[in-house]
Each structure stands twice: as C-alpha cells, then as structure tokens.
Amino acid sequence: MPRAFPLAGLLRLRQLQQEKAAGELAAANLRMRETREARAGMYNALETSFSEPVDATTMNAIAAARSSSRSMLADLFALDTRYAAELETARTGFTAARARSVGLEKLEGKFAEAEAAEDLRAEQTILDELAGTVWHRRQKEANT
Known part of the structure; x- marks a missing residue:
C-alpha cells in the first residue's frame, strides 16, 4: 500500500492560502479597473457637457457642478492611488503564497516518484523470486 505524502496537510494549507491570495488579487484588480472606468466615464461626461450660462443662476449652477466634478475626480484619483497600493x-501576497506552495508541490512530486520507484523495485523483486522458483523447479524436474 503506497504511503501518503507526509506533508500533505501542509501542502493543502499552502494551496488554500494561495487560492485566497489569488482571490484577493482578483478583487484588487477588479476594484482598480472599476475605479479607472469610473474616472474615464467622468472625463467623458465632462467633455460632452456644454452648458451656456444664460443668467447668473445658471452660471452658479455650472460652477457648482464643475466644482463637484473636480472634487469627485480628486476622490477617484485618491481611490485609484489607494487601490494601486x-x-x-x-x-506580493499572491507571489509569496505561490512560492510557498511550489516548494511543497515539488517535494510531493519527488515523493511520488520515489514511491513509484520503490513500488517498481518491490514488484521486480517478486518477479525475480517467482522466476527463480520456476527455474529451480524446471531444473529439478529436468534432473529427475
């Protein structure tokens, strides 16, 4: 019966940590992409809005809208900086988790190879013993 990899539990833990780190990386990429799309959308909206002030009230409203847009863009830039970090x-977390998993995965592969080689050696020993027994039996029968 083949032995189980002695570090299988640790390997599974490392793989779970790697999967978690991969999920966090995917979420961070998504947040970054959404923020950049929001910023691009804001720029597009600002480029396409042409308002002509007809009186002082309209001019004040346009100024307030531009000020609000400028503030929203500043918030999006700050969010972009935060999400980039x-x-x-x-x-970095994913790279570290992957590095910890890779070493154990290599050890598991080497362990499996060693186990397979040991199984083949044991099988060959049995075959050699059987062949030797048959040969001795035939020799014995030939001599009688």
Whole structure:
C-alpha cells in the first residue's frame, strides 16, 4: 500500500492560502479597473457637457457642478492611488503564497516518484523470486 505524502496537510494549507491570495488579487484588480472606468466615464461626461450660462443662476449652477466634478475626480484619483497600493500588496501576497506552495508541490512530486520507484523495485523483486522458483523447479524436474 503506497504511503501518503507526509506533508500533505501542509501542502493543502499552502494551496488554500494561495487560492485566497489569488482571490484577493482578483478583487484588487477588479476594484482598480472599476475605479479607472469610473474616472474615464467622468472625463467623458465632462467633455460632452456644454452648458451656456444664460443668467447668473445658471452660471452658479455650472460652477457648482464643475466644482463637484473636480472634487469627485480628486476622490477617484485618491481611490485609484489607494487601490494601486492594495493591488501591489495583493500581488506580493499572491507571489509569496505561490512560492510557498511550489516548494511543497515539488517535494510531493519527488515523493511520488520515489514511491513509484520503490513500488517498481518491490514488484521486480517478486518477479525475480517467482522466476527463480520456476527455474529451480524446471531444473529439478529436468534432473529427475
């Protein structure tokens, strides 16, 4: 019966950590993409809005809208900066988790190869013993 990989539990833990880190990286990428799309949408909206002030009230409304838009853009830039830092942290976390998993995965592969080689050696030993027994039996029968 083949032995189980002694570090299988640790390997599974590392793989779960890697999957979690991959999820965090995907979420960070999504937040970053959404923020950049929102910022691009804001720029497009500002480029296409042409308002002609007809009186002082309209001019004040346009000024307030532009000020609000400027504030929203500043918030989006700040959010973009924050999400960029989070993305880098998530990327670093995923890389580290992957590195921890890879080493154990290689060990597991080497363990499986060693187990397979040991199984083949044991099988060959049995076959050699059987062949030797048959050969001795035939020799014995030939001599009688």
